[in-house]
Amino acid sequence: MHQKKQYAERSSLNSSVAARHSSHRRAYDRNATVHGIVTGIARARPDATAISFDDARLSYGELDQTASKLAARLISMGIRKGDIVGLLLPRALKTLIAKLAILKAGAAYAPFDPAYPVEHLSYMTRDCAPRALMIDRESAALAAGLPMAADRLVDIDDALATLAGREMAATFPAVGGGDAAYVMYTSGSTGRPKGVVIPHRGIQRLVCDQNFVDFRPNDVVLHTATISFDAATFEIWGTLLNGARLAGIGDRTLSMPRIAGTIDEEQVSVMLLTTGLFNLLVDHSGGRLNSLRHVLFGGEVASADHARRFLAAHPTCRLTNAYGPTEVTVIASTFDIPTDLQDDTVPIGYSIANNGLHILDDDLTELPPGREGQLAVSGDGLAIGYLNRPELTRERFVTITAKNGESLRCYLTGDMAVMDPDGLLHFRGRRDRQVKIDGKRIELDEIETALRRDGHLADAVVECHQAGSAKRLVAYLRPHTMNGHDEGDFAATVLGRLKGVLPAHMVPGRAIVLEEFPMNRAGKVDRSRLPAPTEAQAPAATPAEGMEAIIARHWRRVLGTESFGTDQNFFDLGGTSMQLMRVHAALEQELGRSIDVVSVFEHPKIRSLARFLEKAPDSLQKTATAQSRAARQKEVMSQFRRSRR
Structure with a gap:
């Protein structure tokens, strides 16, 4: 009160x-x-x-x-x-x-x-x-x-x-x-x-x-x-x-x-x-x-x-x-x-203002506070x-x-919610499989549908796992046949094809290959029995010291996982632009110097970013592309101003 x-x-x-x-x-x-x-x-x-x-x-x-x-x-x-x-x-x-x-x-x-x-x-x-x-x-x-x-x-x-x-x-x-x-x-x-x-x-x-x-x-x-x-x-x-x-x-x-x-x-x-x-x-x-x-x-x-x-x-x-x-x-x-x-x-x-809020039951009848x-x-x-x-x-x-x-x-x-007698709303989660990651609305069913269009898959399921404050999309893949392919290579290939279909923020960072999906008595996939990401793959080797170790520590914090190596792409691991901005800000704070954020995006692997940071001078300058874009825009608008005189 x-x-x-x-x-x-x-x-x-x-x-x-x-x-x-x-x-x-x-x-x-x-x-x-x-x-x-x-x-x-x-x-x-x-x-x-x-x-x-x-x-x-x-x-x-x-x-x-x-x-x-x-x-x-x-x-x-x-x-x-x-x-x-x-x-x-x-x-x-x-x-x-x-x-x-x-x-x-x-x-x-x-x-x-x-x-x-x-x-x-x-x-x-x-x-x-x-x-x-x-x-x-x-x-x-x-x-x-x-x-x-x-x-x-x-x-x-x-x-x-x-x-x-x-x-x-x-x-x-x-x-x-x-x-x-x-x-x-x-x-x-x-x-x-x-x-x-x-x-x-x-x-x-x-x-x-x-x-x-x-x-x-x-x-x-x-x-x-x-x-x-x-x-x-x-x-x-x-x-x-x-x-x-x-x-x-x-x-x-x-x-x-x-x-x-x-x-x-x-x-x-x-x-x-x-x-x-x-x-x-x-x-x-x-x-x-x-x-x-x-x-x-x-x-x-x-x-x-x-x-x-x-x-x-x-x-x-x-x-x-x-x-x-x-x-x-x-x-x-x-x-x-x-x-x-x-x-x-x-x-x-x-x-x-000019808006109404209503809490409804399954029959679309308004519920009391x-x-x-x-x-x-x-x-x-x-x-x-x-x-x-x-x-x-x-x-x-x-x-x-x-x-x-x-x-x-x-x-x-x-969205599920509760309203107080004075009209104050409290969020209580979703009634469907929609999730929010970095403010973007993602329907897990849309990702599953896109995966099921892949001719190499018999079925696919997507779940959102949370490790600390980090949310990670994980795809579970059931192939028609492996044909001798390595599970890791197969999963990477499937996710690679998915990148050509869906926006980057909807592509799972991990994929787990299963011969069969666990089923419940109704004959549907029992999502509660799908293996957690940490059970599917042992952590990859990560550096123990130096600039690579500093970067890896911040990757672990924002990605919520240790399963990556120095030559893996941040975005391939399910990282988002917002998460990489977190890495950039944390690196600036720890290293005590300015770092060109564009360069961090251009070096999305630990090894390459470490080499860049060890060699590059302090910089907050815009890239040449950004400079030329601003110059073009400025020239166009100056023409309009001249035309009004």
């Missing part, structure tokens, strides 16, 4: 602070459009800085004008209201212009991560059938392997350079709050990713006149999310729909010095991080980040220890644990963490549905009868 009292007091304080800034708040209009609001801000404050990416800056007037020209170009290509336009682009200033242009043209954008394998990208482009695909010079070769006609590919760099000195006029279509704004693909239990269609209304409901965040025109909001991750929705549109400034980190590979440096240099005041990235920042930020006034994090179960440590160092900063699946437009509930948090578990909070059931979400944040999946849409988006007798459209999250 003490914690709830503290939460209530803190919420009251936040409300009073927000009230003093109420004149700055963007009113919520469920019929308004994202691009319409940005245009209104551009007319009112054309010279205010909208976006900064490294050395490049763009005002609201420049952003709106540039996006309008690009939108006119899209319309001239035949893009119409309701179409989908794909984005095969990195996190960059040009990508933000492209998103706004697509909305102005009446279309919805579908962001695709260029790091995904071509087969995965091919499926998504076939599924959503984009009328055009925006690419850049770096993704052009990848795009050539996708089922897209060459005349439907738009090189964003060339387009911006070509349009710089030209006048482009077009009649933009009328769009409403209920029309589609973007399609975001998530992992699917049926074995294929599914596209979630989000309307303009959902975006606006997330960031306009909300009770969990108070965006102000003088805010600087950090942009670190990839374009295919829905946290980018909060970062980008939370900024641009409230007249604030977005500070982007253009490098594809993030690092703690880069993030902390950007926060300090740009005086970032608001940011949303994945739980893993927030924990990493707490562990390795290297000092106080005095400009921050509101930090939100989410995507995985919160660490109370990291929350307490952050608040101890930043007692005046508001810290919020956020919860919400892609289907409800990023966030459904939030919990403001008190500075004297007592419990070791952190609630997922109270409902945000204190009873555990499936969490359902209602309100204006709900997706239109799943693209080309009417059956799945009907299964997950249902109509319930609320306690007051009202019929409500809800999304069934698959």
Whole structure:
């Protein structure tokens, strides 16, 4: 009860602070459009800085004008209201212009991560059938392997350079709050990713006149999310729909010095991080980040220890644990963490505005407070549905009868939760086989389906094992026949083929070959009797001293295993980019020097990284590729500025 009292007091304080800034708040209009609001801000404050990416800056007037020209170009290509336009682009200033242009043209954008394998990208482009695909010079070769006609590919760099000195006029279509704004693909239990269609209304409901965040025109909001991750929705549109400034980190590979440096240099005041990235920042930020006034994090179960440590160092900063699946437009509930948090578990909070939370039994009947059931979400944040999946849409988006007798459209999250009498939610796990690793949603069934398409396998099972704080995906393989092949070689070959099908974060780091799977009395695989990873393979030899031993120690900590050798690839062992960022931060801290994070990613083996660190001088400089990319972007935007004079 003490914690709830503290939460209530803190919420009251936040409300009073927000009230003093109420004149700055963007009113919520469920019929308004994202691009319409940005245009209104551009007319009112054309010279205010909208976006900064490294050395490049763009005002609201420049952003709106540039996006309008690009939108006119899209319309001239035949893009119409309701179409989908794909984005095969990195996190960059040009990508933000492209998103706004697509909305102005009446279309919805579908962001695709260029790091995904071509087969995965091919499926998504076939599924959503984009009328055009925006690419850049770096993704052009990848795009050539996708089922897209060459005349439907738009090189964003060339387009911006070509349009710089030209006048482009077009009649933009009328769009409403209920029309589609973007399609975001998530992992699917049926074995294929599914596209979630989000309307303009959902975006606006997330960031306009909300009770969990108070965006102000003088805010600087950090942009670190990839374009295919829905946290980018909060970062980008939370900024641009409230007249604030977005500070982007253009490098594809993030690092703690880069993030902390950007926060300090740009005086970032608001940011949303994945739980893993927030924990990493707490562990390795290297000092106080005095400009921050509101930090939100989410995507995985919160660490109370990291929350307490952050608040101890930043007692005046508001810290919020956020919860919400892609289907409800990023966030459904939030919990403001008190500075004297007592419990070791952190609630997922109270409902945000224009949103409803419901605990349901198996018959979709609302349960009273204190009873555990499936969490359902209602309100204006709900997706239109799943693209080309009417059956799945009907299964997950249902109509319930609320306690007051009202019929409500809800999304069934698959999360189990308990609600207190005052509306506070507590997470109780999943009712299915979905897991979260580094904030990314992974359906184990999708990985199993992909493996079962391998002609060399009779069956496959995937489980998520946890060792300490590290989660590891483990595949269990039952081959048709080994044909004299070594089990290790067979498993490596199967996982190698899987890398060409699924994104890296969905590829298991370990595979165990079994002649037969243990079965239960019902004739199904008894997952509880599958061998643990440590039973399947003896630890590989690892170095005992020197730089290799230092690296190996940090690998063991983040991977949760000792089964690796000095010439094994970190990512082949199931390591993720977030985990390698942890290794990078820990190495900098232990060695007491700066290390180029890109080089750590370029040397994902212990032996090669050790040799690099023993020879390389201290460096935090960008790679030549990053420098040339920034130079191209700066030149393109300078052309636009010259064209306005």
